[in-house]
Amino acid sequence: MPPTNRRSTDSRFSGPLPDRIRHARRLAKLSQVGLADRVGVVPSAVAQWEGRTGTSPTVEHMVRVAKCTGVAFEWLATGRGVTVDSQLESPTIAAESFARDLFEERLLLAFRKIPQKKREKFVVWFEDFV
Template identity: 35%
Template sequence: MNLSTRLKQALSASSLKQKDLAKRIGVTPSAITQWKTGNIKQLEASNLLNIARELGINPEWLATGKGEMSSEKHALTVIQTSALDIENENIANSHVFIPELKVAPVQGTAIWDTNPAHQQAFDAEWAMKIHLNPTHCAWLSSPDRAMEPRIQEGDCMVVDYHDTQPQSNKVYVLATNGELAVRRIHVELNKSLSIRADSSDKKSYPDKEVAADQVHLVQIIGRVIAVSGGI
């Protein structure tokens, strides 16, 4: 089964009409027609992820055919303590729980999903102060030393995956050639992007300049809003 067949199958199983899907993901209905007919063999990562999210399907299945088509949607506000098998029954009211963010390379891009089997508990009062919305946040371990000294390798980061519009001097989780990276973005006056590591080790973590007409190719998964506190 190829990409066009999987897309047609997912659309048929969905309540969304083709024109409504196009409107939601910001493309023309004719673009979706080309994807369905196979005139365009591959999807940009951003379009693939948006389609998967709107249709409620597994993005890896859409991209490669691996795994199951369906993907459960997870809205985490308060989870029953019995589900967590914990002794302190007050923790469900004093904490919010967010799932792990899983990112996997696929054909030079990256697909991601949340994993409710691995959750982290965060103090509810602290979460409110930093405007952490558990319905569109996930946690992720820092993959390397690129953002030291503020973010250490292995630190637990909170990522808002609805916040993908680049803002100057904010830290984002990116995918470059399918590889996960955490970098600080600067938006230049000419609308180009400067993607930088905080580390002074520029040999290992070189800065990258992205021209304005290439910005749409930068795959931003979400903004890092906290690392054991707000940043």
């Protein structure tokens, strides 16, 4: 029976989610602070994600972790598949396309209610406003 604990440099490392997050971060040669900066969270959030009794990241944060560390999202989320997939394509939707907080989400939802004909005027007004 193969060993269940593998070194952090193994290409097919598996383990619980906190271990996979730590492994992804180390593969990318990032500190917890560096990963936090790239994902858009505070460093203590990364420490929580990597702790056995800590909190789990949201799916959006896992997408960002996978993207900025170069690991496969499926592996990060489930532990299945290969850790680093050289065949991974660029995501069709960039993480920057999603609302970053509740205010941006509310603005987007309100914008979608504007009739198509009025959207251009609204965008011009909003750009002048900010």
